[in-house]
Amino acid sequence: MLKFKSDIPASEITPYAVYQQRRAFVQAAVAAGVLMPTLSEAAAMALKGAPSSYSVPEKTTSFDDATHYNNFYEFGTDKSDPARHADTLRPAPWTVRIEGEVAKPRTFDIDDLRKLAGMEERVYRLRCVEGWSMVIPWVGYPLVQLLKQVQPTGNAKYIEFTSLADPKQMPGVRSSVLEWPYTEGLRLDEALHPLTLLTFGMYGQVLPNQNGAPVRVIVPWKYGFKSAKSIVRIRLTEKQPNTSWNLAAPGEYGFYSNVNPEVDHPRWSQATERRIGEDGIFKPKRKTLMFNGYADQVAGLYTGMDLRKFY
Numbered sequence: 354m355l356k357f358k359s360d361i362p363a364s365e366i367t368p369y370a371v372y373q374q375r376r377a378f379v380q381a382a383v384a385a386g387v388l389m390p391t392l393s394e395a396a397a398m399a400l401k402g403a404p405s406s407y408s409v410p411e412k413t414t415s416f417d418d419a420t421h422y423n424n425f426y427e428f429g430t431d432k433s434d435p436a437r438h439a440d441t442l443r444p445a446p447w448t449v450r451i452e453g454e455v456a457k458p459r460t461f462d463i464d465d466l467r468k469l470a471g472m473e474e475r476v477y478r479l480r481c482v483e484g485w486s487m488v489i490p491w492v493g494y495p496l497v498q499l500l501k502q503v504q505p506t507g508n509a510k511y512i513e514f515t516s517l518a519d520p521k522q523m524p525g526v527r528s529s530v531l532e533w534p535y536t537e538g539l540r541l542d543e544a545l546h547p548l549t550l551l552t553f554g555m556y557g558q559v560l561p562n563q564n565g566a567p568v569r570v571i572v573p574w575k576y577g578f579k580s581a582k583s584i585v586r587i588r589l590t591e592k593q594p595n596t597s598w599n600l601a602a603p604g605e606y607g608f609y610s611n612v613n614p615e616v617d618h619p620r621w622s623q624a625t626e627r628r629i630g631e632d633g634i635f636k637p638k639r640k641t642l643m644f645n646g647y648a649d650q651v652a653g654l655y656t657g658m659d660l661r662k663f664y
């Protein structure tokens with residue numbers, strides 16, 4: 354696959370229409386097997402990321418739906434709240450602290466974090482625990498690239514992500530709907546898996562505020578809430594970390610939260626999903642796939658585990 358070093362300031366963002374043209378151009382060239390990017394083409398691809406073999410061949414959700422139907426409780430609990438209120442989030446300047454069980458703890462400036470590895474564009478399914486899904490082209494690099502740099506110690510077994518919780522920027526953190534800051538976690542082998550993406554952009558642009566600017570994680574085989582937004586701290590731990598949703602309702606939201614059509618949420622079935630943008634009474638719901646369709650890649654992480662117990 355193509356890889357280019359990213360050294361383009363985040364301020365140089367390509368308009369969406371231009372991005373779509375370039376993307377079509379690159380895809381046609383890749384299909385023809387003759388991609389010879391000009392210098393400007395290479396520069397453009399560095400920001401949007403090269404197309405990835407991890408992408409699913411499904412119709413992507415519209416940019417409008419992906420940026421106006423969101424969960425980001427720091428800005429309110431309504432799906433329309435993040436788009437309406439997240440303009441108060443300041444994604445720059447921004448730092449991300451990486452600490453805990455690592456040989457080289459470090460605080461990264463967001464611009465340095467962006468340049469740490471070559472970016473890819475990956476079209477992933479995102480399945481919310483509430484029963485809807487989207488298909489989104491994310492831009493980022495595998496989280497393992499960052500973890501290599503800080504060198505997890507032999508004691509590191511888990512990873513914890515902490516989102517910003519600033520009441521001046523995020524009106525929702527004054528409510529007690531969740532414990533703030535929002536935290537999420539993974540087992541270390543899940544964090545090291547090549548599908549786990551440290552994500553800086555979507556649709557060829559830097560992340561809109563409501564989607565978790567300036568940096569979030571995307572774990573496509575798990576329910577959407579595992580993919581923490583607007584991350585300020587990453588901590589490697591020996592013990593399984595607490596997570597916001599597990600603290601709020603332990604019987605409903607487990608630590609693993611792998612997408613699993615066979616394990617119902619206590620209040621609803623997880624067997625089917627509604628694809629956002631495919632509304633209408635005649636449109637049948639889609640069957641939810643085991644591990645959100647990524648079973649070939651990730652089922653091996655859970656060999657021998659009872660997925661009803663570790664939901």
Ligand SMILES: Nc1nc2c(c(=O)[nH]1)N[C@H]1C(S)=C(S)[C@@H](COP(=O)(O)O)O[C@H]1N2
Pocket residue numbers: 419422423424425426427479480481482516535563564565576577578579580581582583
């Ligand atoms: N910090 C933070 N991260 C979060 C959430 C949140 O409320 N706060 N919501 C989660 C949920 S429930 C989902 S489905 C996804 C939605 O991501 P999107 O709005 O970019 O589609 O973000 C997840 N990450």
Ligand SMILES: [Mo]
Pocket residue numbers: 424480481482483576577578
């Ligand atoms: Mo969600």
